[in-house]
Amino acid sequence: MRNLLRHHLFWPVAALVALLVANTVASPSFLAITVRDGHLFGAPIDILRMTAPLLLVALGMTLVIATRGIDLSVGAVVAVSGAVALSYIASSSDPESPVTVLTAIALALVLCLLLGVWNGFLVSVLGIQPIIATLILMTAGRGVAMLITGGMITTVNSAPFKVLGSGFWLGLPVAAVIAFGVFAVVAFVVRRTALGMLLEATGINPAASRLSGVRSKTLTWTVYAAAGLFAGLAGLLISADTMAADANNAGLFIELDAILAVVIGGTALSGGKFNLSGTLVGALVIATLERTVTVVGISPLVTPLFMALVVIAVTLLQSPRMRARLAAATRGPATTTTPPEPQSAARPDSTEVKAR
Amino acid sequence: MTTSAPARASRALKIPTRLDRRYLPVVGTFVVLALMLVVGGSRYDNFVSPAVISNLFINNAHLIVLAVGMTFVILTGGIDLSVGSVLALSTVVTAALLQAGWPPAVVIPLGVGAGTVIGLAHGVMVHYFQVQPFVATLAGMFFARGLCFVIAPESIAIDNASFVSLASWVQIFGGWRMSSGVLIALIVVGIGFLVLHFTRFGRTVYAVGGGEQSALLMGLPVARTKVLAYVVSGTCAGLGGLLFAMYSRSGYSLTGVAMELDAIAAVVIGGTLLTGGTGFVLGSVLGVLVLGLIQTIITFEGTLSSWWTKIVIGVLLLIFVALQRVLSLRRT
Amino acid sequence: MTQQTPSPVVEMTGISVEFPPVKALDGVDLRLRPGEIHALMGENGAGKSTLIKALTGIHSPTAGTILVDGVERRFTGPADARTHGVSTVYQEVNLCENLTVAENIMLGAEPRLLGGLHWQAMRRQAATHLQRMGLSIDPASSLGSHSLAVQQLVAICRATVGDCKVLILDEPTSSLDTDEVAHLFTVMRALRDDGVAILFVSHFLDQVYDISDRMTVLRNGRLVNEFVTADLPAAELVQHMIGRSMDVLEAAEDVAEHVSRPADGTPLLQVVGVGRKGSVQPFDLDLYQGEVVGLAGLLGSGRTELARLLTGADRADAGQTRLAGTPVRLRTPRAAMDLGIAYTSEDRKGEGVVDGLTVRENIVLGLQARRGWMRPLPRKQVDELVASYIQQLGIRPADPEALLRNLSGGNQQKVLLARWLATAPRLLVLDEPTRGIDVGAKAEIQKLVADLAADGMSVVFISAELEEVLRISHRIAVMRDRRKVAEIDGGEATMDQVVDLIAGGGAA
């Protein structure tokens, strides 16, 4: 019990479970999964599909945050990606052909990769602060997306493209398979190679890393490029979901959701140690939260209040102070007379200094 | 300034007699701002006129106040994402209470105080619970916005006579105009400047941003300072809401969406580092003027479609940041 | 010196501090009397800094009592301690680099004018304090623009401002050279004579013997005993500290004799006219394989800058570098590393430790960076490597998974050294590698350097401790005013000779 409580994913997972319970109470069949035409259906499957784009964006965001950066432009990149792909499909003579669709996807992904490279250039070469560097693309990117679609919502009918949004593979939604697959691959690469450690070193102490021979600039650059690419992929999933490219609203505020997912997952925004499994849980929490609002039937007027309270609850429970309290409480009175100093490995800047 | 010429003068660091490096980003901002005015003036008629410059201040008075508050928080190494929502909350509270017939003398402190209270909550979360500022204030942002909806989803007009007369007070000097909002904003800037540079609290704000742990080991009151910085920012957001309510004579729950980004951008453009510890309030004011000027240029251009507007804002921002960067790199 | 023993101003008894599972302090006592300089001695990781932090309220002891002026107290933090007259300079310089020197000194006790800060008075007062420390820097300059040594002195200035009954200095001299130390000691003696109790931590035995009246020795978090300095011979002290006899140290004494001059041939690194505007005047330097070249000079003489130019940490704007005869360009640390050149910065906190990573990760960081991210070192190899360095350098705790920030200062330094040794460079540039390292470990490091050189590695060795430089260098390059002024043979050089050169013919 004690170890469980101490685990860094305890509270995020607890939040997820609590939300699922709340949903099940409001709608008893919530967790039911049915099989229809060999596909799985049901709210949990919906949630997996809803999580997919957010998970991709949060994945890129985690890596960027590890290097002490932040990427505000992902929402705009999502919009650009959808706009490019759908405009290409819409303007092609044969929207139903897989070749067209693959070309559209490749086009969108390459462009988004370039947008990421652009961000990386501003941050790592010109040395502009990440928040401002990516604010530029956040503003202009949506303009570009609107330019591509002429401000209208571009709609297409293309079965191969629709597969991305509502297709199934091995009974699971294709979008979820793609996102969770990419996530697993990246997590594997990052943790099985030295990439993760080098990223963390760059985030914790850039000067020391540079002197240790870490190619910090290249790494930083790569990470922004990756964030762009993943956002592009997310953009494709989002536009395939409704088969429409909405330059104004696609991916709106997804950067905030992604950052929130990263933070709920226990990665500090100050860079350094990151936690991809936490990000996964964080993304699931946020997607479930969105669903909860509808299922539990919270009035739109208080929805933001409700979101705020959940976020505050999760973050407060995760805070070192609360952890220490709870740890002390679960440890029981018998062991020591004076409560030992809380060890807060979770906060990089606070271990040496006790704030009382 | 030292009293006697020391024997070890040869080892003393040679202080450059030129401008202090710390002021470079601000000077960079100023130079580029001036350049923009010159370029704008040569492109459009009437661009560099007292009326346009006065309007620049009148239209951005609330943002100036937000930026001053944001500067405090960013200097401590934090960030406050809630200011846009808190501003909206303040406008809604003000408008709703005035509509309910409360006197302005009671309503105004309540509107501003709402911001103070939320700021205090942020400070407590950030310092005592060690919630990351981004998250704490993001929660605050949802919270304030939610509260707005609960109080009044629809926009409320303000027609309280004394409030309106306060709001429409204008002083005219030739072509120049100064509204009550601008006057308040300038006073806030002045206070912000004095507090940051001439009080222990102000210097501790810088110290905390320079290194929280160091500041703590130096025996400075880190806790109080950090909490107070968020209180300042919240109060400024509340005051910004008051100014916006005066400016628009209404309260509306959807006001100021994404305005926190404008405030942050202004502060950063003004040369403050997001990592904390370096920056100036006056820089932030320049930052606000830059953003305002970009908007003015867009209006004067008069032919941009919606998307080109966004793209041009992005490009101007880029040119600005790049130029500023080049200027400050050159000199160092 | 005080004859009778006045009652202690600080009395700590039975102090225990735990960082589960580590018991950093176990029932330690410490008594500080007014008007005495009390040395706190012990190996790296013995618990000296922890004891100090327990006193000032940064760590809360799990057991024990603290009496200050006879009243039992648990301070809530440095601020609280300071208001009760306990001023501390912690081991790592903890000041705000973004503020001015004057602010760093005066904040908290700042002069006021009309309720606001009185900047002019603040600068004036700061200047006076600086002068006492022998520093003539501009109080209005920002602290970050000064070297670590100056920052150290500024930190000490800060501690002496205001009403202080107890002054605690945790390794204040580790980055100072003889002159500065002499100044500091003058100030310390003056304070002592005013009745201040001073707690002093240093790994320099001669300094300790020079200044302290009494000492408390810790070993492995336990109290060994309290001694009167004059009654305790150095050899015995070392034995108390490290639990071994002086043999190790004696081994170090002969280091210089063990190594032989390398065979002639093309130098491994040949530097011609390399310099950088505003940093170091163009200099020439040849480094042969298997040779240890020491850099000697005063604070700010440009040793660090020279080292940085040699290793690509800073980019030279003039001159040529040849490695084994072929011209090379050292534009980045990475480029230098690829050529087998490694650099350990003197700024442990800023440019050395990656404090959020573990000991293991910190040790392999350099090697891994050099291999590239795609070729991760096999875990087994990593573990062996790390285990061998932990053992070889005596890193404590010997736990590869400990976070670096939880290590004592000296142990962090050892980890950094291991990082560079692991990359097996051809040329190793060590800037103050022994700073903050205890006597035993220091001797081991010196021996290690000698062994490495014997195996063919070239080493550039910078240390504030001239003795150390003399002992292990084959050749000594002397720096003065950011210029290389002389080069002398290490075997023949004498202390006086080098001191003369450093000071510019005794003109300093």
Add this chain to the structure above:
Amino acid sequence: SDAGTAEPGGSGENAGADDGVITLGFSQVGAESGWRAANTKSIQDTLTEDNGFELKFSDAQQKQENQIQAIRSYITQGVDVIAFSPVVETGWDAVLQEAKSAGIPVILTDRAVDSSDDTLYESFIGSDFVKEGEMAGEWVVEQYDGEGYQAVELQGTTGAAPAIDRKEGFASAIEGSDVEIIDSQTGNFTRAEGKTVMEGFLNKHDDIDLVFAHNDDMGLGAIEAIEAAGMKPGEDIKIVTIDAVKDGMQALVDGKINYIVECNPLLGPDLAEVAQKVVAGEEVEKRIVVKDEAFDQAAAEEALPTREY
């Protein structure tokens, strides 16, 4: 008020009309939707030089302060007419007063302003959002009253005038019938959110008969959700929306939507006409309600081929 009296260059200089070209400053809300884009395009295509206009256009990016700033700027630039679609209903008195003092007439489009002084503007051209909601509700009652329909509502952006008014209109129209709104949540006027919210409704309720969406986009999102759940939109669950953009009309023709109330974005011609009259000093109507049609499937089939947006 004294607010506008010192406007230099503003007053009296609007001699633009004399040379036959009307300079019109238009401040658009933003480009937040396809509807808005069509609205902008209609205005830009109508107020051309060929038609005797010089259009100064600015996009306020959904910010009232930008709009106020743009209007002030038009006053300084001395345009002949100012037109704008207010982001919010309130808060315009001061700046409109300035325009009035400078002698520049103001025309509102699409959304109204909430002001006690209606001399501040010449005319308001736009749809009646409450009416739109009512029309949708009336059709629902007419078709399905007596069948005990359970409806869900996809609201527009919380706090926005169209969302508030359409909700109100619909609710008042179904009052007294046995159509019941069992759930209502915001979909922020977007397809994606329309889809997720609808998915949630489908998870929660087993017996939804009708969806009322405050715009086509959310309705289209709901269609996706209904299809994904294996049901037939338009048959198993009826759908009523507002806007009548092309995609919505197509869905109506395809039988996936049952009824659409139009909200006409093509305000350009009306604006041009009113502007010309105002400049010429003619009397104009204070309120010009744009004619909103409503389409059922047959009407949609007829209208679709000529649909402009």
